[in-house]
Amino acid sequence: MTDTVLLIDDDLPFLSVMQRRLELKGGYQVQTFTSGKAALNATSEHTVHAIILDMMLGNESGLDAITQLKHRFAPTHFIMLTGYASIATTVEAMKRGATDYISKPVTLNELLARLKGIESETQEAVKPMTPGQIEWEYIQRALHDNQGNVSKTARELGMHRRTLQRKLSKRSPH
Structure with a gap:
């Protein structure tokens, strides 16, 4: 089957x-x-x-x-x-x-x-995160903690709401 x-x-x-x-x-x-x-x-x-x-x-x-x-x-x-x-x-x-x-x-x-539940041999070794990735993760965590409220998250992060929206509209750093 x-x-x-x-x-x-x-x-x-x-x-x-x-x-x-x-x-x-x-x-x-x-x-x-x-x-x-x-x-x-x-x-x-x-x-x-x-x-x-x-x-x-x-x-x-x-x-x-x-x-x-x-x-x-x-x-x-x-x-x-x-x-x-x-x-x-x-x-x-x-x-x-x-x-x-x-x-x-x-x-x-x-x-x-x-x-198949197999650990892939092609998986990359863990690399340190770039500053862009660290910022992205911090923003995502704050956004999650604020239930997706961009205005509240921006205030918490000490940045303008439009600045946060621009950062969120970009793709996540790889």
Whole structure:
């Protein structure tokens, strides 16, 4: 029996390519969805081996869907995939039930290793964080502590609200 993977991402080209690769190279049966709500409404006769969920799904946060998806499908692996990684969102995803957290871009081999529960040999050694990464993490933690309130976070950090908004609109430093 082929293991089923639910792939949830609003990036249609990514969904198409990753579905094809996971089916061909990984041997998985992949069901794709563009939102957590669509996945929850799906009827699945198969046991779900893994859910791969993007954190940013248009106007929807993948974090908000973790608990319901985990309860509905009870996957062995629940991988949060994001282009906006931070320690605060990693901790929040794990608290809600994710078993893994991967920053985009991700290679197929890395994803397959995580799905099989194997520590990948290609994982980078831990490097010290850059000043930009440290600032990003500090801002994300303050924003999380203030329940996403940008004005309150800016006051707490001692910066103008527009300055904080500019910093948040940039991608996270790698």
